[in-house]
Amino acid sequence: MKLEPRYALGWSGMADAYITLAAHGGMPPTQAMPKAKAAALKAIELDPLLAEAHTSLAGVEMAYDWDCAAAEKEYSRAIELNANYATAHHWYSHCLVIMGRFPEGIGEIQQAHELDPLSMTINDFWALALYYSRDYAQAVAQFRAMADLDPSARSAASYGLVDVYEQQGDYAHALEAWRNMSLSSGKAQDAAALASAYASAGPGGYWKKRIELAQQQRSTPPLDLAKLYARQGNRDGAMALLHRAYQERSAWLNFMGCEPAFDTLRADFRFRKLAREVGVS
Template sequence: LPATEFFPKSKAAANKAIEIDDTLAEAHAGLGFAILFYDWDWKAAENHYKRALELNPNSADTHLAYAGLFSVTGRLAEALAEVKRARELDPLNLRANALEGQFLILAGQTDEGLARLQKTFELEPNFFLAHLFAASAYIEKGMYREAIAEATRARDLSGGNAEAIATIGYALAISGKRDEARTVLDELKKRTNGRYVPPYAFALVHHGLGERGEAFAWLERGIEQRDPKMIFLKFEPKWNNLHGDPRFQDLLRRVGFPQ
């Protein structure tokens, strides 16, 4: 579903629950999540996460959500502390294990991140998110064949997750397999007949191909459609080479990042 169809409803439900009972930790956590990914209001989201943890400090899910906020705003030491707390509370939580791997990768500790993802695979070898994060790690290491294999696994396990497909296209493009990357773009376009494909997915493949104009056009659509992936732009390494482009800085400003 597009964010514009999903998040306003989830926000309304959380607000209603809080009106009835302000001590519902889950409602504050849910509202914080919606505010983060749809309103792009970091401070308001953080306030709700803090309130949720005051009410229930032992919620692994809330610690994970709070870690997510820290990760997209570049506070990676805090993100890692929160995700480790979530894993302590729920050692078998696949998302906690996988996200710890992802945050290590974002912090530049790629090998440590892959080691944590391997621990996730030991818990559940078919957890698609861990394969998607592993693909990003291999991209950072320049191991494109492995990256494509992991992203393909993520695509297959998820039933066709758009970000997994886009990651395949991006890895193909930056490894010089441009025709194959364009085939991935065609696949994404075909998928728009009958299902929603986030603009970020198209932007990522065009970016891999070095087609900045097309990438920015799709990122503009991401802003218009409130694509939740837009909040990852500033600290996702795949976009690092655009930081000197004034258009990219303008996008970051409009998503809510301080200049």
């Protein structure tokens, strides 16, 4: 940007880079997202008709401001400007799913897939959108299709399958997905330890070991740990981790409203209060 400070697409790309860093643990959201918003606004200032710029701004409004209503306006504007921009459809799908508008969200991610069928992030979120909508059979099918499409994505697909199977209490298939994931991650001992814990102590042993393994990975986000605690039945532990994710301004926190793992928490006044804070119900 020092060489071409009036290059709007460059500013949008910078915004997207900061959003990605915040979303995937490369930089604290409180540091990355204000930079992303400033870059997105600069891009719009330089070129108000640039779809990428409006998509970038919407990404910040959705994932950091937790304002899906504002984000939806920007996504709609981006698609109006360039209906062939796959990222606009992809991220708009996130927004719709967060708001619980699953048929529309799945429609948008399918549109993104038509535009960019080889994108693993698009294939992955298609499966996740199905999972969030509680269509577990189709989520499994999409994760498997993703693994078949690109062997390098098998680990990510297996991780997604673990999530779906754990949510259903299908430990046999969850362990199978763990074993498949370990083939590419080099952590066969973790899969074996989890299988042993389940064999010796049933679901209680599974969750104790599962949480222990997740905690050993210092990069595991508090939101992901909260899901495990919720599935284990530890409501207080799950809520403490959700509050930690709130304090860290997690880019994924507003998915708490549609995350099946948190269905057991929805009657808890602490959960309802936090959900209102991040703009979901």
